[in-house]
Amino acid sequence: MSASIPSHSGPARPEQRPLGQRELIVLMAMLMSLQAFGIDAMLPALGDIARDLSAQGNDRQLVIGIYFLGAGIGALFPGALADRFGRRPILFISLVTYIGFSLACMFVPDFQSLLIMRFTQGLCTAGLSVLPAAVVRDQVGGDKMAKLMSLIMMTFLVVPLIAPAIGQVILMVAGWKAIFGFMAFMGIGVGAWAYFRMPETLAPENAQPIRPGAIARNMAQALSNRSAIGYVIGSSLVFGSLFGFLNSSQQLIAESFGMGDYFAFIFGGCVLGMVLANFLNSRIVERFGARRVSHAALFAFIVSASLQMWSASDGQQTVWEFLPLLSINMAMLGFVGANFSSIAMQPFFHIAGAASSIHTALRMTAGGALGALIGAAYDGTAFPLATAMVVCSIMTLCIVLFSEKGKLFTRPNG
Known part of the structure; x- marks a missing residue:
């Protein structure tokens, strides 16, 4: 973990020490976390937003869902641009628009305007989700990439x-609009760090032309590879069920289970399982292989989701029955996410940006749309969510079997 990350465009600043892998891990995580904060910090505020801007019923969920949709569509573009112009310039365009639209959201006059701003923000800042995987793929591949992505x-x-807790504190002190101001503040801080420390990682010989035909071929290649596509679609399905939880979590936990005062702690406890799973995955994936680990986690996800559906079927489920099973499912997603992404990226070293773009676009667009449908099905219980988790995980197993030609738990060379 002490190796430095070289710059393919020459040293950015001679007086600086090279960017080491530990710093790379934290910096890539913080870039990705800007979008996550823009989603999770909003969750405690959805009720207040709905009240202040006169949003009806489940419409409040669109503040989350429309952002996912914009990010999914926007993900089609930054990877191909980054394959031509480099990772840094496209990343900083995403950062500037993230900051600008965060500030714009503070001054919206109505709910429709907020949705337009959120969609546009997701559309223009998709590079924050796309480019970290391309930067990592520039450096490493195989199970080593899976380990690095897990970290x-x-x-x-x-x-x-911690985002819901931060959002809840800001909500109590200054109101929901101040959450967007804090998003802009975070964007400035992370952007300054990236500007001064992150080198260009695209090798000149891997630069791709900006020609519609070339871009289309690269993206078609990234989607037509049988060994990769099952993992992209599978990620869309299982994370779509997670997005369904994000959309409905405030209503389910705060209102149905009556745990509004503890929402941030309950949500954080569920996410903690994913943190621990990714830490454990980083320790075991090089030993056992990304496929073996993620396939085992997928089966565990199916079992836990089935128990969740059974528990919620009578409409009398308590929060203490709901949370342990959900935490298990989120932990299993910790093993699935980084491994599925790494497996899907393996064949595409020379077009890592375009591959990351089209993969992220499919995951975010399909997952976001699926999550919106699951959230809209919310009926005051966890049953629609649990049913969706079972269906999505079984479908994921089927599509992974297609990619693997019917053989699970393998470990290809390389």
């Missing part, structure tokens, strides 16, 4: 762990 995810998840 990044473990660090990244600290922000969703």
